[in-house]
Amino acid sequence: MDIATRVYNHKWKIDPIVRSLIDTDFYKLLMCQSVFRNKPDTDVTFSLINRSTHIPLADLIDEGELREQLDHVRSLSLSRGESTWLRGNTFYGKRQMFRPDFMEWFENLRLPPYHLERKGDQYELTFEGKWHEVMLWEIPALAILMELRSRAVLHDMRRFELQVLYAQAMTRVWSKIESLREIEGLGIADFGTRRRHSFMWQDWCVQAMLEGLGPKFTGTSNCLIAMRREVEAIGTNAHELPMVYSALAEGDAALARAPYEVLSDWHDEHEGNLRIILPDTYGTQGFLDSAPDWLAGWTGIRIDSGDPATGAETAIAWWKARGEDPTQKRVIFSDGLDVDKIKELHKQFARQVNVSFGWGTLLTNDFRGLVKDDGLAAFSLVCKAVTANGKPTVKLSDNPEKAMGPQSEIDRYKRVFGVGQQEAIKVVV
Amino acid sequence: MDIATRVYNHKWKIDPIVRSLIDTDFYKLLMCQSVFRNKPDTDVTFSLINRSTHIPLADLIDEGELREQLDHVRSLSLSRGESTWLRGNTFYGKRQMFRPDFMEWFENLRLPPYHLERKGDQYELTFEGKWHEVMLWEIPALAILMELRSRAVLHDMRRFELQVLYAQAMTRVWSKIESLREIEGLGIADFGTRRRHSFMWQDWCVQAMLEGLGPKFTGTSNCLIAMRREVEAIGTNAHELPMVYSALAEGDAALARAPYEVLSDWHDEHEGNLRIILPDTYGTQGFLDSAPDWLAGWTGIRIDSGDPATGAETAIAWWKARGEDPTQKRVIFSDGLDVDKIKELHKQFARQVNVSFGWGTLLTNDFRGLVKDDGLAAFSLVCKAVTANGKPTVKLSDNPEKAMGPQSEIDRYKRVFGVGQQEAIKVVV
Structure with a gap:
């Protein structure tokens, strides 16, 4: 590597994990546009949920580093090239999948604040605000936590x-x-x-x-x-x-x-x-x-x-x-x-x-069995909408292991949707 | 890579395979010193022998490239650092394994000429001269042929x-x-x-x-x-x-x-x-x-x-x-x-x-099964002394598949050394 490259690399305060607002899943943008049109006034809370409680995220990942990564995402905005690609590309055979009013809004978007707090060996990480803004946190937040955990394990390897x-x-x-x-x-x-x-x-x-x-x-x-x-x-x-x-x-x-x-x-x-x-x-x-x-x-x-x-x-x-x-x-x-x-x-x-x-x-992320104590095995981390306009959300799914929401609401949803006995399947990832 | 490194690399006419006279087996140097002392006037011929005749070396390896690589080895001489290491290092717990007279000779050595000729789909590659000089061709010659064959197979891979x-x-x-x-x-x-x-x-x-x-x-x-x-x-x-x-x-x-x-x-x-x-x-x-x-x-x-x-x-x-x-x-x-x-x-x-x-x-060199037609599987290539002062050499070994020399001499050696029936074992590498 040449000296200029080294010096350039040293200028980064951190090594950012998410470097672009479109380093996210395509369906997030489709849904975002839909919400932007149909439910623009909805306030939601998204929350990190580590379903693999045996992974002590707060012990593995330094809070300062996590904040730096999350702060970095908040500094991002859509680049000109990214915007051109979203506006000009054909998705599923269709041009102009993203409408001009949505693109104009997206081009000016910065992600809303986050709330981070250590709770025991886990982090409480939540995002509150308008649904179409908050929802864009899900993927970068998960990717950051997963990669910081990888980095923590890789850090001591030669x-x-x-x-x-x-x-x-x-x-x-x-x-x-x-x-x-x-x-x-x-x-x-x-x-x-x-x-x-x-x-x-x-x-x-x-x-x-x-x-x-x-x-x-x-x-x-x-x-x-x-x-x-x-x-x-x-x-x-x-x-x-x-x-x-x-x-x-x-x-x-x-x-x-x-x-x-x-x-x-x-x-x-x-x-x-x-x-x-x-x-x-x-x-x-x-x-x-x-x-x-x-x-x-x-x-x-x-x-x-x-x-x-x-x-x-x-x-x-x-x-x-x-x-x-x-x-x-x-x-x-x-x-x-x-x-x-x-x-x-x-x-x-x-x-x-x-x-x-x-x-x-x-x-x-299949690194199972490759490092000591299986320290790089993937685990079940999600980031979900937990409230909407102050009311709790519920997910049942076809696997009771994946259900979420307050128990009374789960019971009500089961009744309303006629969900009977379900087979439990172990959630690995 | 920086521009200077690229330009530097472009200055090489070839990418040399053997870049040092000590890119060879240690026992070659030990034997060389022994021959230098005990048999300095022996003339020998070393010859390449491809025991894996199904590998058409002359079709795989360009003659011009092979000559360039062999010529490059002839341009090599012992570097100061290499000489210092050989003179100063402890080998098998012993200092000054290499005697000063040998080292002085070695420091001035250039490898003798080679004779290369295409014969069908194989190369005839021989080295003639004083034993202690010619013998140092064995390892670089083999390493060059093996690596040129690797490069030929790798050349078309993306x-x-x-x-x-x-x-x-x-x-x-x-x-x-x-x-x-x-x-x-x-x-x-x-x-x-x-x-x-x-x-x-x-x-x-x-x-x-x-x-x-x-x-x-x-x-x-x-x-x-x-x-x-x-x-x-x-x-x-x-x-x-x-x-x-x-x-x-x-x-x-x-x-x-x-x-x-x-x-x-x-x-x-x-x-x-x-x-x-x-x-x-x-x-x-x-x-x-x-x-x-x-x-x-x-x-x-x-x-x-x-x-x-x-x-x-x-x-x-x-x-x-x-x-x-x-x-x-x-x-x-x-x-x-x-x-x-x-x-x-x-x-x-x-x-x-x-x-x-x-x-x-x-x-x-275990690349078996990794490329099409097993093109990188190792094969049985040797470079042996075939004559000494004009007389043919013989090797019997404990496997008749590895025997070499004229048949009449093989028979004579078998008689002199009392070798009876031997079990043939397939030679892979």
Whole structure:
């Protein structure tokens, strides 16, 4: 390295983890635009939740360093090139996916303040403000915590150890990709931004997918990487939409309608491959049973909790019951995938529906077994909307292990949405 | 990389493979000094022999590039730092291993000319001249051919493919080392210069051994790497000594004595851990049966062909028969080793003798299965003395697959040394 580069690097007070407002998931921007249009006056609180309580985040990560990283994100604004890409690029075959009024607002956005406090061996990290602003904290906050934890573990390793570590991790990712390459008709995207080992590592994994899978690699959820590597930005919508809409609903009848109202708004804004149902927020079976017929006309469904094969079968049966042809529909699996599960699901469903995969943490953060005490194993960290206009949000999902919200509200939601007994599945990542 | 570095690199007409006269095996220098003293007037021919005739070296390697590399070696002379290291360093606990008259000669040495000619899909590469000069061609010639072949295969690979390739190779070496680490009392050295994948790769493998094995890694045969990495330079003597001494012998009686005369000269020059018998040149059993008693007093034996366990058992039985205590002796295994064989031999012999290992090609060049058509798999290339003062040399070894020399001379040697039926073992590397 030349002296100028070294000197330049030394000028950074910190080594920023998130260096761009579009180093985030594409669906966050789609949802943000939707919220910006439909619910601009909603106040929300997002909160960090470490579901892996055995990982003492506050012991591993220095509070000062965490603040520096979060402060750095608050200093970011959309660059001219990023704005040009968002305004000019084709997403899902559509130009001007982002409307001029949204882009103008986004170009002037700085992320709102955060609240950080150590509680025992964990951090309380919350974000309060307008929904469309606060929601953009989710991905950078998670990515920062994950990478600071990686850095803490890597800090004491020597140069040679690091070289071997990354050689092993590369070999592992590559052997997964070689294994996936054999699947005929595979379509798979990177969904691994939020719980990635590091930015550079995610970027490498995307390159590896691109090199190894060619057209079977359909893109990445990460906008910055999609822009730089010239691949498709992938994503549709997430649980936060029905969670906040539901929290805002007044009374049980309105609550029962809320998850469909979300999709009605989405229906007005998007078409084709962006019309993907995420049915599990309050139980897939009940959601589909009560769904209006126009929803059966949507392009597909994303299975993000519970047993994925059961979820897909439920969707297929539902489409058939509504007179739809499942072979014309898309099923996107995105929950805790790894190679064996991907192969199994593809084999089981590829003839019945169009199958695709959103591969997350076990793509961008599979360092299991590579360091002492498994110190780099990924863990289950989320950052969720916990209140909307002062009312608590609830998520049930198809796995009781992923449920969140006050118990009384959980009980009420279960009643309203007719959720019975659920099978508990261990949440790894 | 900075501009100055780029410009500097562009000044090289070629990227030299061998950049130092001590980028060679330590035993070459020990033998060179011995020959310089004892047989300074011997004329020899060394010749390249590709035992893996399915590898079409002349199709893979451009003749012009090969000449450039060989010419570059002829431009080398001992640097001041290298000379200082050879003169001042302690080898096998001894200072001034290299005598002043030898060093003075070495400091002024340039390697003699080579003869290169394409013959079908192979190269005829020979070196003629004084033994102590020509012999120093062996290792650089082999290393150049091996690395040019690697480069030919790597040439068409893209940056990402190369990154994955080396990640996989590193992961493989490291997992071997982790496996070896478990062996209690292990002592192992790098003997992989001649058939290494590349210089940089051998250097990395040595680092990996150093990092992963600590004191179980006893050193490297490569003088340049030993100097730079500050590890022990390892090696004693090789088949070329008895081969040339035997070729020079007049009549059968003198021939029968020749292999012991070599060791008599060596006995005068060296002691302790350098007194290692290499017994297999004309059959281990016969050599030991006819050996003088003073040879049984030597420190150990190196097993370099045939079934290694049989070789070690033969040596142990011989020591016992001569009233020596095998537990005070050293057995060095150095033929075609890999992890499983090392573990097996260590387990079998560690209680009976002091065991050590010289790990060669499958340490520094195990790229099997990593590229298309296995194009980087190591192969069996040697560079041997084929004549001495105009007479042909012969090697029998304990494996008829490794025998070399004119058939009539092989027959004569077999008769003189009483070699009967031998078990053929496939030569991989």
